[in-house]
Amino acid sequence: MTVNDLALSDSPTNNILDAPSLWPAQAHTPTVNGRQLVVERGEGSWLYTSDGRKLFDGTAGLWHANIGHGNAELAQAAYEQMLQLETYHIFARYSNDKAIALGEKLAELSPIERAKIILNSGGSDAIDVACKLARRHWQREGRDTKKIILSREFAYHGLHAYGTSIAGLEFNREGYGSDSLVPETARVSFNDATEVEQVIERIGAENIAAFVTEAVQGTGGVNPPAPGYLEAIEQICRENDILFILDEVITGFGRMGTMFAAEYYGLQPDMITFAKGVTSGYAPLGGVMVAPRIWKPFYVDSPDTPIFRHGATYAGHATASAVALKHLELLEREQLVARVARLAPVLRRELDALATGRETITEVRSAGLLGGVTLHESLSAEQICDDLVELGFIGRPLRGNTIQISPPFIVSEDELSDFINAIGEAIDARSGK
Missing domain, CATH: 3.40.640.10 (Type I PLP-dependent aspartate aminotransferase-like (Major domain))
Known part of the structure; x- marks a missing residue:
């Protein structure tokens, strides 16, 4: 048997995954297989999945859903x-x-x-x-x-x-x-x-x-x-x-x-x-x-x-x-660019409050309506983002053990505050507070 034959073999000893035909992007396939969230609908800053979840889109997809979904x-x-x-x-x-x-x-x-x-x-x-x-x-x-x-x-x-x-x-x-x-x-x-x-x-x-x-x-x-x-x-x-x-x-x-x-x-x-x-x-x-x-x-x-x-x-x-x-x-x-200018200091204020008194956060950064929360090595940004899903929010782990924050421009101040507070809740739960 050649190396290629072995690689293509579906025998149980090779543990080839039974997965959907669609190859997921930027993914370690064994990690995401069976855990993928299938988004079926979007409305404003919110997404709805095939398993009945309603999730706040805290990253605007891949930084792009600036005016929100379903326009x-x-x-x-x-x-x-x-x-x-x-x-x-x-x-x-x-x-x-x-x-x-x-x-x-x-x-x-x-x-x-x-x-x-x-x-x-x-x-x-x-x-x-x-x-x-x-x-x-x-x-x-x-x-x-x-x-x-x-x-x-x-x-x-x-x-x-x-x-x-x-x-x-x-x-x-x-x-x-x-x-x-x-x-x-x-x-x-x-x-x-x-x-x-x-x-x-x-x-x-x-x-x-x-x-x-x-x-x-x-x-x-x-x-x-x-x-x-x-x-x-x-x-x-x-x-x-x-x-x-x-x-x-x-x-x-x-x-x-x-x-x-x-x-x-x-x-x-x-x-x-x-x-x-x-x-x-x-x-x-x-x-x-x-x-x-x-x-x-x-x-x-x-x-x-x-x-x-x-x-x-x-x-x-x-x-x-x-x-x-x-x-x-x-x-x-809709003057959405001006709206971002008004929301930017709100995001900065919320991030500063999030970091205050939490040794599990090593740094928070922001520019405009972009934010990053870098965690202490004792926590995993990927794990916190998984926990956020269970709380009804989408974040994304980035290089440096950092959580991405980039909500749609139409986000309300209350929604933005709720998102940042959810990050704090997930961090505290993982750190035993």
């Missing part, structure tokens, strides 16, 4: 667009009206002046495109050595080839036969600008294409930047002729209490990647906002103008674009 206006927008035109591609001479309209709206909202917009299907797509465009930019400039993409320790930028390669979370990089799927990458300190300068000096700025960073690290543990860090990184990039790419897949479209974190921190990146918050997850859509210094050479009226080979079947998907347009209209009409 009828967005469903109607999708329905009406599908009746008119489900989609048509945007390759070469062809486009569709909704993709064009969304491009104009996003350029209007963008912190990058006169931005061009590349549309695709999500955040991982956006990172791949941005990193490829950074390298294409320098190749077109004739600076062939500028290939390396820098990223930060604890960073998460999706799981496509480039996102995997620039991950600062080693468990997302392991098991593929090399240190990096795309070889020209390097990691730097997640909050020490001086160390970043040292890495650039060691590698050589002439070899570095771009620096990619989340505005606030999400999966890495909800890590806001140290005061002045992002501003210093932008300046270092300018001084060394390195493109500065800001990953706003989580923070874009209101999560910080401003439309973009670039505005919150006063940054002027060369590219911004976006996804989740552009539709609140009602349709898969992402993209890149591109500054003029990068896009202009591709728009010169000449037969010799180069082509940037980007694009996918669903880039500029008409229905997704229609949903995004309606969603952005709703954000403005």
Whole structure:
């Protein structure tokens, strides 16, 4: 019997699980098999499962359900667009009206002046495109050595080839036969600008294409930047002729209490990647906002103008674009970004109260309507999140034994307080208080 035969054998000695056909994402399958919560319905900030549970969505799904679940206006927008035109591609001479309209709206909202917009299907797509465009930019400039993409320790930028390669979370990089799927990458300190300068000096700025960073690290543990860090990184990039790419897949479209974190921190990146918050997850859509210094050479009226080979079947998907347009209209009409700005200090106050007197909590962090609760090693964030489900709340364990907090923008102050109090209750129960 070969190794492959053994691996595929269903004999009892091999303990092959009898599990659903759907392979769960980011999962240790033996751990989740038989324990999965099947969500059937959502309404506002709440979810309903097939086994009759009602759960508060304390993480807004994977950071995306900003306007909550079950919004009828967005469903109607999708329905009406599908009746008119489900989609048509945007390759070469062809486009569709909704993709064009969304491009104009996003350029209007963008912190990058006169931005061009590349549309695709999500955040991982956006990172791949941005990193490829950074390298294409320098190749077109004739600076062939500028290939390396820098990223930060604890960073998460999706799981496509480039996102995997620039991950600062080693468990997302392991098991593929090399240190990096795309070889020209390097990691730097997640909050020490001086160390970043040292890495650039060691590698050589002439070899570095771009620096990619989340505005606030999400999966890495909800890590806001140290005061002045992002501003210093932008300046270092300018001084060394390195493109500065800001990953706003989580923070874009209101999560910080401003439309973009670039505005919150006063940054002027060369590219911004976006996804989740552009539709609140009602349709898969992402993209890149591109500054003029990068896009202009591709728009010169000449037969010799180069082509940037980007694009996918669903880039500029008409229905997704229609949903995004309606969603952005709703954000403005309901003043939800301003609402986040009002809720941010409430979250901070609740987290400070949670940590007071609890030695089982080593740190609480927040930025806008993002929060993280880091637990003492005597407790398990994964276990606490399981306990939260039994209390009627959804949290999520992150790197560093941290619990994720990122509720929908529509959350009430009472719901937010109840969620934080439930975390305290679960912690106290596990620590014997």
